[in-house]
Amino acid sequence: MKHNTTAQDIHIARETAELFKSNIFKLQIDELLEQVQIKHTHILKVEKFLHKLYDMIQSVPEWQEQTLGNVEQFFKESFVSVPFVDPKPISASTKYKFNFKTPSVTLIGSFALKAGIYQPEGSSIDVLLTMPEELFDRKDFLNFRCLHKRSVYLAYLTHHLSELLKSENMDSFIKLEYSQFNDDVLLPILKLSCKKPDQGSKRNVSEYNFYKTKFSINLVIGFPYKAFDPKKLLPSKNCVRVATSDENVVLPPTPLYNFSILSNSTHEVFLKYLYKTKKQTDSFKEATILGRLWLQQRGFSPKISQSGSLGGFGTFEFSILMAVLLNGGGENANKILLHGFSSYQLFKGVIQYLATMDLCDGGNLQFHSENDSASASKYINEGFKTPTIFDKTTKINILSKMTISSYQVLKKYAQETLLMLTNVVQDQFANIFLTDVGKFDNIKYDLCYNISISKTSNSSTLSHLLGSFGAMERVKFVTIENYLAHKITTVAKFALGDRIRLIEVELVGQNHRFPINKRKPHPAGQGNLNFEFIKLKLITNGSESEKIVTKGPIFSEDPSQEAVAFKNFWGAKASLRRFKDGSITHCCIWSTSANQPVITSILDFILKSHFSDGIHISDNFTKLFHELLPLPNLPASSNTSVLNLSSFYNLKKSFDLLYKIIFKMKLPLSVRSIQPVGSAFRYTSLCQPVPFAYSDPDFFQEVVLEFETSQKWPDEIFSLEKSKTAFLLKIQEQLEAENGDRYRSFFTRDESIPYNTEIMTLQILTPEGYGFKFRVLTERDEILYLRAISNARAEVKSSLENTFLKFNAKYQASPRHTRTIENLSHTFEFYSPVVRLFKKWLDSHLLLGHLSEELVELIAMKPFVEHAPFLVPGSVENGFLKLLRFLSQWNWREDPLILDLTKSDEELSNSLDTSIGAGPGFDSKTIKKLSERLTLSQYKGIQSNFHNLRKSDPNGLTIQFFIASKNDPSGILYSSDVPLPIATRITALAKVALNLIQIHGLNKQTIDLLFTPAVKDYDYVIQLQTPTPLKSSSGILEITEFKNLASSKLPSSFPSDLSKMSELMDPTYHLVKYLNMKYKNSVIFSSHKYICLNGGPDGNKNVITALVKPMFKKDMKFRVNIDGNVAPIDAEMVKLNRDSIFHEIASFGNDMIVSFETYLN
Amino acid sequence: MSESAKFHYVKTMKSGFLVVPFKLPKHRALKKDAGLNNNSFHYVYIKKHVNKDNEEEKNCLFAINLPILSNTEFIKKVFNDICSKNDTIAYIEKLLQYDEFGLEEIDLSSLTSDLMSNKSSEDEQAKMNENRYTPRNTCLIKFVDESSLENCYSSIKKYCDLIQKKKEKANFIEWEYVSPSITTFINFYKPIDIDYLKEDISLHMKIFEERENTAR
Incomplete structure (x- = not known):
């Protein structure tokens, strides 16, 4: 009975394989976790300091309520500045008071959960100092009040800590510095790190110096939990009142501001939540570490992504999500993860959730951080158009620091990882955890652009940018950097539509650390902008990226809202077009180019029109890479996209016509198949096919022809080849007789199969200007090659095996290879x-x-x-x-x-x-x-x-x-x-x-x-020149070249005497080929295969490099079978005779040899 | 140290091979800046060939490392030059098993022909292959008769003696390479004459059929 594989069978098979894999994975995970463990001695060392620090914090003297004036006075005499956030409070309008009372001190973050790992660049320990509730009023969350109180609190603490360190003689090695927690400008913190102890001079040496541990300590000043009403700080609320003359103006929500305040009061709540879950779940800690590694390798961090980075999702967010899924998470509040899961299962569960659930547009995840068993977390099918994991207890959206773009990147990587995790065939462990995906932007992203503000039109561009950042933008985005990052992302995303899959905007060179005597970081760029330039990084969508039409909404007499928006967005670029289906649509038309992607033109246009002409978008290297591809001498080639395959299609069309003719021929054996196997059929020939460009080494595209089965093929290889040629001659005769006015043809000897010296191929030239090279495959070939191997004496068996492989590759495997690659080329543009x-x-x-x-x-x-x-x-x-x-x-x-x-x-x-x-x-x-x-x-x-x-x-x-x-x-x-x-x-x-x-x-x-090429790495270098330049006749056009000039050199037909064609073919190829055959045993010669591309401006130069095999680099014993051009040293020893080899090459290449150079030796 | 002083001559190798030096001609591309000597030599290693079983290989010199593209005509000329220094004459018939590019290193035809593999035992088969085998970069110079061989060999010996004696001042024979032209290399691309091809094929097929018939 025929067994039909069912979905169930496959599922079971996969599950079994997966279980097996999960066991292997477990071993790999254990090994990995061991490697990333933090040294226990390091923990002890830093804990010693933490205790000391705790004591010092306790001994900071408490203060009395102070006016801003008093505060300013106090810090005027101190070397410490108050890190006020913008806008800085003004004495005249600041009625509220500032104070310092001893905080409660707690360790938070992964160090507290003991889930940290060793990081080569060091890691930080977060210490939370919660300000006492008595320092705040109920409404202090409004208009930066609590933030300013906190800044003064931090400065006062810093002042006294620094004094205390001095009195303890610890100031020589403890460095104090302000920083911004997770790059949030609203949240200044104090960072403590150590200077390197100098054992020799005993400088900086102390039992408290924890330099070696590579830790740093963040003192985060927190607000007391529930000090402010969380409902008032929901993402939709406005908490920064802006004075406007118009009372009807609705103030925009201030989600970033609100989140910064709210999240700063809930550190302990989440710490408890995580701690509790960790207690219940054996593998929680391990899974957290896996999550951390996975995120790090992909460039994710807890930093806020609004200022441009892949932030908003670090280990904290990963752990919270895992905890939430252990308490439910499904649509019916069903548990996604179980406490008994292994670290692999937990990790996979979280990845699967991220990969498959929509937490942005289509839904959100809700949970309770102070949970009782009744309040399970639940997926709600309602999206907020922003990534959301909402804690109903604290009213915090855990994903507030994520932008939609960074969420999309996260989701995409989760999907990719899920595929790796479900891949039961290949081991993907290293790919998941060990490869630094983000190490090099140009490898992580398809296109990277640098956007800079032109220095020449400096002031106007800057003022234009600054001018668009008004009070409303300020309250919404907090900083101009956030605003710019947001605007560029939005504009680029809308403009590029489905041409791209993912986008990341990075503000390069932002400063987030600053000395304690400064109020804020020194701006990195011009005009007080805290970045040097902007990097726009894209993952493209191959099938859409180069389309020339950006389609908008359908045209109607009464313009729709979308139509108006489309026209406003694109300005002069928007036009109307009638499409094949008869619809009239708003759209933009772009032109493709051989040296830059359409995306580049769109970005250039849209950034200039939406920002300023002074915005400069540079894309130098994309252009350079594109220009490295040979430009074909074809109509409009400089306006043809790199993805356009029409030059290859033209060749295929020409082949199809020829195919039909040959198939119809009446031959003694009828044709069974004609299989195209040349590289142009699979779009991989280095030069694009150009009609009549027969200097191109790939001009003749290979074809394998098979006749119907016959018993009559000779049982000896050379006779077999001769009979094949006899058949090809018949084809040639008929072609000549019936289509001789259009098709031309000739025979050449083929040397592609070693030792088979009797292969002839039939070259056919088509009226369209292409050339095809036919070889015949019979069912007897394989038998004969295999017979040769079995008949041969042992020493030559391997040579014959190689011959067989060559035959197999050229005749048997090539159609399959061509089909496979051709197919995949359509998928992978x-x-x-x-x-x-x-x-x-x-x-x-x-x-x-x-x-x-x-x-x-x-x-x-x-x-x-x-x-x-x-x-x-x-x-x-x-x-x-x-x-x-x-x-x-x-x-x-x-x-x-x-x-x-x-x-x-x-x-x-x-x-x-x-x-x-x-x-x-x-x-x-x-x-x-x-x-x-x-x-x-x-x-x-x-x-x-x-x-x-x-x-x-x-x-x-x-x-x-x-x-x-x-x-x-x-x-x-x-x-x-x-x-x-x-x-x-x-x-x-x-x-x-x-x-x-x-x-x-x-x-x-x-x-x-x-x-x-680094020719100096070779032993000898021989410069060659051919009498005839071959570039133009290979159909290659220089970007800067005048097309008509090059075209005049490109043949427009085949010569009437076909033997003249060889004059435009590369003689150096055979020169090098025969040198390699002659010196097979002692020297390896290399040269350019495409002298049309690498042979100088005209394509008439080549170079031969020689690499002497190691055995011939030393003196050798003389043997009969030494097989090398050697000179005697004494009666027994010889050495390679370099001078004689040079003479031989000089005489062999004679007219073509220009000079010899020697480097090594 | 003068460059000619670098000339260091070993007349015979321990294995009995005579070392025959030839002075190499000047070439415009070979300049001193490539670290070349003014006097460059090519060395051919020669010994009398002994194979009593094979009539074909009688009266042969075994030569290692003939210069590139040596052909029978040219070898004849060079060896005659050596003989004439000694006022003697030697007649070279042909070069045997001279396959410097290794094109025919393996004879696919005989290895694939079932006529041979069926009819001869494996031993015979192996032996037959073995017989035609000489290492790469070697060949046999076949003389018409024994006296030619002897004449030539003794002249070579004398030539070598003289060089050993006079060193760089000896009267060297200068090698003249057979240089291919560009045409040689582009001829690989040239169409084969159709009539020649047809004739070649019909001839070959005729022979093949005859052979098959005989085998039957």
Whole structure:
């Protein structure tokens, strides 16, 4: 009976696999947790100081009620300033009094919960000093009053602490500094840290010096719980009254202000809430640590995200969410997590909740922090259009510090992580916890723009910006920095719509720390702006990012509200257009460009029109990367997007016409299949196909032709090849007879399969200007190659195995490879330009000639199909940099590259996006998708292939790159003959490249350097020049070139004498090929494969680099089979005869050789 | 130290090979700045070849490291030059197993032909392959007869003796490379003549059929 796999079966299988995985995960987690533990001695050390600090705080003398005037007088004589927040109070209008009474002191934060981890850069301990209730009036929450009281309180404390430290001789090593808690300008705190003890001179040496522990201590001044009515501080209320002449003006809500005050009175409530949950849940602490690591690696922090960062969600928020979910959280208040869960289950549960539940638009999560068992937390299907986890006890929205954008980023990463956690095939532990996703912005984000305020129109731009920040904006956003970050985000988000998935705005260079004799941080930028420039970071949506129309609402005689808003937003750019379906719609039309994304033009336009002309948006490196891609000499190519594949489609169309002709031919054996296998069919050829550009090394696109099965193929390989040629001759004859007026054709010898010297290919030139190269595959080939291996003597078996792999790659696996890559290119829009740029990079460094196209294409697929923990690349530079990053870290000795060559898992993730508690909802589509993916047993099979390979070759001396997929479980189809030095060089170059751009950033110099070959690393360098320039005839256009000039050099037809075509082909290719064959045993020669691109301005230069194999770098014993050009040293020893080799090369390359250079030796 | 003083000559290797130096010609691209000597030499290692089983390989010199693109004509000329210094003559027939680019290192045809693998035992098969095998970068210089071989060999020896004696002042034979032109390299791309191709195929197929028939 045929067994049908049901959803249930798959579910059970997955659960079993997951359980297994969860056990492995547990081991990995235990090991990780051990590594991040804080040293116990460090805790003791800092606790010693904390006790001392407590005593000192207790001994600060209490004060009497003071007027602001008195306060000002007091601090005039002190070296301490009062860190008043803006606007600073004025004596004349300040009636309320200031005071200091001893606070109650509590440890809060993760140190209090003992859930901290070791951080290489150090971590801080939060100490809460709660001001006594008697210092406040009921209405002090209004108009900054309580904040000013707190600032004076903090300054008074700082003054006395500093005195006390002096009297205790601790001032020499304890450093006092103001800071802003979580970057909130409304919340100044005092930061204590230690200077390094100097053991030699006994300076700063003290039992209280906790420098070594890398801790710092934050003294946070808190308001007493319930000092102010929480209802009045709800996010919708206004608590900063602005005087207006118009009484009808409704004052805007002040959510940031309200949250800052309210949250500053509830630290202890949440500490208790977390402590209680921790007590009930064994693995709570461990899960918190996992959450912390996960967040940190993705750049999340507890800082407020309104001033531009991925803030608002740190360990505190993660822990609260986990606690809330342990007390309910489902739509029916059902418990999402159980107290008995393991840390893995708890972590996964929180991630799943974040990934699948909408806490912003569609719903919110409510809980009670002072809970009794009756008040379970509950998901409510009603969104507030802002991320919300609402505590009904304290009236606090835990996610107040999050913006919608930062929430979206969090949700996206949670979704990605959920996929990793449910991946039962590959081990994703490192991707989840160990990779620093945010280390390098250009790898984390697809596009990064720097926005700066032009210095030339400085004053007007600034005043324009400052002018738009009025009193209403001030109360709502608190600072101009928050306001700008918000406005840029909003404008960019609306303007870009579905072209982007995620956005982050970062204000670079903000100062949040300041000396205790200053009132506030020194502004980092011009015009008192506390930042140097703004960084706009985007994750793009590949399928939408380059569309030329921004569609608005449908046109109607009576303009709708949306239509008015659309026109107002876009101004002159808005227009009306009739679309194919007959609808007339408001829209904006953009033009694509070869050297910049449409997004760049939109941002440039919209930021200038919504802010000021003086806003400068720079995007230099995107342009530079785009310009590295060869520009084809095609109509309007400079206005063609990098995602546009029409040049490839034209070639395919031409092939389809030819295909039909050949299929119809009457031949002794009828044609069974004609499979396109050339790289242009899968959009990966370095140069785009250009008609008649036959100098391009990829001009002739390969095709594999198969006839119907026959018993008559000769049983000997050369005769077989001859019969194949006989068939090709028949095709050629018919083509000539029936279509000779349009199609031309000729034969050449093919050398792609070692030792098979009898292969002929038929080149057909189409009337559209393309060329196709036909080779014939029969069912007999494989048998004969395998027979050769079994008949051969032992020493040559491996050479023949390599021959077989070459045959397999070229004839058998190539159609599958082409189909797979072609398919994936449609899903991963940026794959094509990225792989082409990668090929260019490899060829700049003279490496491409040693690697098969397929190998390069599979490596380039890694950041797309195995993108975790990052997202799928959404720009040329992002894909390219991710590739470099991967290559720099790939330890191919120990790690196979196993690629799941299936489409994006987004659809999969969508189908997993079932609501909590709804059970396993696998539909047939999901099952199909799952079944296309690599299964665990296939994966294990591939892994064991790799282990077997490494057993015989542990250091990867013969095969370095193991790259497997369903198409090739052996993993070595394309990498069996990569020379070891070439493989190691790729790794080394990628390391250097990544290091370079991490240190010096992306700019013209560094990008140029990335593509400059370091020829001095080689032993010898030989400069070549060919008599004929090949650039124009390869169909390449220089961006700066006059198109008509280049076009005149590009052939517009094939020559009537086809043998003349070879005059425009690269002679250096064969020169180097034969040198490598001649010196196979002793020297590796490399050169540019695409001299049209890397051969100077005209494409007539090349370079040969020589790497002497290690064995020939030393003196050797003379042997008959030494196989090297050697000179004798004595009767036994010889050494490589470099001079003679030079002479041989000089005579061999004769006319083309320009000069020799030697570096190492 | 003068550059010519660097010339250091070893006449015979311990394994019995004669070391035959050839002075290398000047080339415009080879300048001193690449660290080259004015006097560069190429060394060919030569020994009498002994293979009693194989008639074909009688009267041969075994040569290691012939300069690039050496062909029979040119080898004849160079060895005649050496002989003429000694007023003698030696007739070279051809170069055997000279495959400097390793194109025919493995004979796929014989390895895939079932005629051979079916008819001969594995031992024979292996032996047959073994017989034609010489290491890369070596070849056999076949002389028409034994006296030619002897004449040539003794002339080479004398040439080497002289060099050992006179060092850099010896009258070296200068090697003349056979230089391919650009055309040689672009010819790889050139169309094969159709008529030639047709003829070649029909001829080959005829031979193949005959062979098959004989086998049956």
